Amino acid sequence: MSITAKQVQELRQATGAGMMDAKRALQETDGDMQAASELLRTKGLADAKKRSDRAQTQGAIGHYLHYQADRPVIGVMVELAAETDFVAKSDDFQNAARDIAMHVAAARPSWVTREEVPSDAVAKERELIAEQAKHEGKPEHIIDKIVEGRLNSFYSDNVLYDQEFVKSEVYEGTVGELVQHLASTMGENISVARFTRLQVGETAE
Incomplete structure (x- = not known):
């Protein structure tokens, strides 16, 4: 047929x-x-x-410059990886790469995924949250639950895939969900390989 x-x-x-x-x-x-x-x-x-x-050997670089007083003060580059140049060349793919770069400029993540967060950083955050909970007088038996809940907030503040996508008029959900949606729509393995964010007066992130 x-x-x-x-x-x-x-x-x-x-x-x-x-x-x-x-x-x-x-x-x-x-x-x-x-x-x-x-x-x-x-x-x-x-x-x-x-x-x-499947291997991701293609992709595109999304970039964004934020201007203040007629000069760029924030610059972001994002590598959005794909399997084929056919997908990487598409308008939807390149628009997504640019939109994610804009998101990074605004939301200031430190890592792409939770797996990239150093174990010592997670351990330190757990200790801080537990100490805060004890200082607030929370019962000992619920501190572990409090730690897990607040640790999710730590991830949503610092991990790109856990952050709510800032351009909600384009996609409502997290950046990770946006990337999954893009992969499903295009039928390819797609991911954010890496990003860098520069801001005048600050060290590189």
């Missing part, structure tokens, strides 16, 4: 699947939109794992 571009686009909009995934699902279900949607949902976790195992 011949599958039209319109059918593929409708399925992509309904499911957030990549173009080739949507086309294959329609072909396997003889163009049945509902069956194709169910097939994509069934395969979703497996496909996500396949994407995460």
Whole structure:
């Protein structure tokens, strides 16, 4: 059965699947939109794992300059990684790289993911939170729960993927969720590889 571009686009909009995934699902279900949607949902976790195992050798650099009194005072560069140059060259991908750079300028994260946070920094934060809780007179048996809850706040302040995306008119959710959405939509393994933020009068972050 011949599958039209319109059918593929409708399925992509309904499911957030990549173009080739949507086309294959329609072909396997003889163009049945509902069956194709169910097939994509069934395969979703497996496909996500396949994407995460594939190498990212392409990408784009997103950059942003923040001006004050007619001079740039904050500069950010973000490497958004992808598998193919086809995706990396797309407007959606490059716009996302630039938007994430703008986010970094505003939100000042220190790391991309939680895994990058040094263990000694996490241990120190845990100690500080526990001491604060004791100073506030919190019962001993709930201090561990308080530590975990406030540690999440530490991550949302300092880890890029845990931060709420500042351009909520573009995407509502965290930066990590935005990147996952981009990967699902484009059918590729996509991630923020690294970033750097420079501000006049401050050391590099």
